Amino acid sequence: MRKEVDKNSDEKLYKQVENILLELINEEPYSKGFYLPNELELMKRLNVSRHTVRKAMDSLVLRGLIIREKGRGTKVNLDRKKVKTTLNSWHSFTDEMFSQGSELKHINKKIVMEDFPDEIKDIFGLDRNKEYNGPVLYRESGINDSIDIYFQSYFNPGINLDKDEDFINGSFTKLYDYLEKNYGIFTVVSDEEVTAMMPTEELKEILDINDKIPVLCRKRLVYDKFGQKIEYNIGYYRADRFVYNISLKREV
Structure with a gap:
């Protein structure tokens, strides 16, 4: 896993963290269901705020790629894979x-x-x-x-x-x-x-x-x-x- 994000990049920090986590969850042992580093550990490793880490992880949760288990941690969702699409327009x-x-x-x-x-x-x-x-x-x-x-x-x-x-x-x-x-x-x-x-x-x-x-x-x-x-x-x-x-x- 890359150690930190590029704060000079035009890409938003949380998106960089999200992409780093995408790489991480496809690597062993995490791809086999091992618990991911917690938010504090990721903050230190990537040199970003907790808000940035949480926003990136929220996105992966919504996409069905990771799941949170109360009192235990966050890990790859082994039961299903989802595809996220970006739409050109959005309405109520x-x-x-x-x-x-x-x-x-x-x-x-x-x-x-x-x-x-x-x-x-x-x-x-x-x-x-x-x-x-x-x-x-x-x-x-x-x-x-x-x-x-x-x-x-x-x-x-x-x-x-x-x-x-x-x-x-x-x-x-x-x-x-x-x-x-x-x-x-x-x-x-x-x-x-x-x-x-x-x-x-x-x-x-x-x-x-x-x-x-x-x-x-x-x-x-x-x-x-x-x-x-x-x-x-x-x-x-x-x-x-x-x-x-x-x-x-x-x-x-």
């Missing part, structure tokens, strides 16, 4: 549906103040051992009157949405329009992961499906124009009603 899901001639209806929406799971605390840099009661947005949506998608959204505590009564009361239609108008936050980048899964009992009830209908799980980490994490969204889609299509453009 409501706008995506509208552009395809369909109107997405938010049938049920609620915001609950609750402690974030450890996975979410890691993403936003919160202490796992401390309780954080933040707003979690739950939405049940569909193309017609049926519930076809179930969303869960967690937000960066630095936005202070927990003190925004209008937000907590759900006084908005489009989430990103609300963030732009009230907080000057412009979401411009989305790191995504899509997997297929069999439905849990909760999802079968919400989406009104049986054991034979799989679910597409779409995890989305949204950044603003300054590279700050704004939202972590998990969407569960009925696979019999949605196809996730990706178009890539090669620059020549």
Whole structure:
């Protein structure tokens, strides 16, 4: 593994660290499931901040290449390999549906103040051992009157949405329009992961499906124009009603 990053390079530090870690996880013993050096060790080896290391590792977690095990460490995910794609454009899901001639209806929406799971605390840099009661947005949506998608959204505590009564009361239609108008936050980048899964009992009830209908799980980490994490969204889609299509453009 290279010992440090090039701070004179135009490439962002966290991307350099991410590329270094990509090399590392393909080398033994890490490629066979050996635990990676922890954040403090990587800070010292690469001469970067803990924030930079964590951002690089968060990206690899979202891509499904590494997994965090509570109380043990981080290691290569031996169970699956995922491909991350960079899209040329990105929209809210409501706008995506509208552009395809369909109107997405938010049938049920609620915001609950609750402690974030450890996975979410890691993403936003919160202490796992401390309780954080933040707003979690739950939405049940569909193309017609049926519930076809179930969303869960967690937000960066630095936005202070927990003190925004209008937000907590759900006084908005489009989430990103609300963030732009009230907080000057412009979401411009989305790191995504899509997997297929069999439905849990909760999802079968919400989406009104049986054991034979799989679910597409779409995890989305949204950044603003300054590279700050704004939202972590998990969407569960009925696979019999949605196809996730990706178009890539090669620059020549």
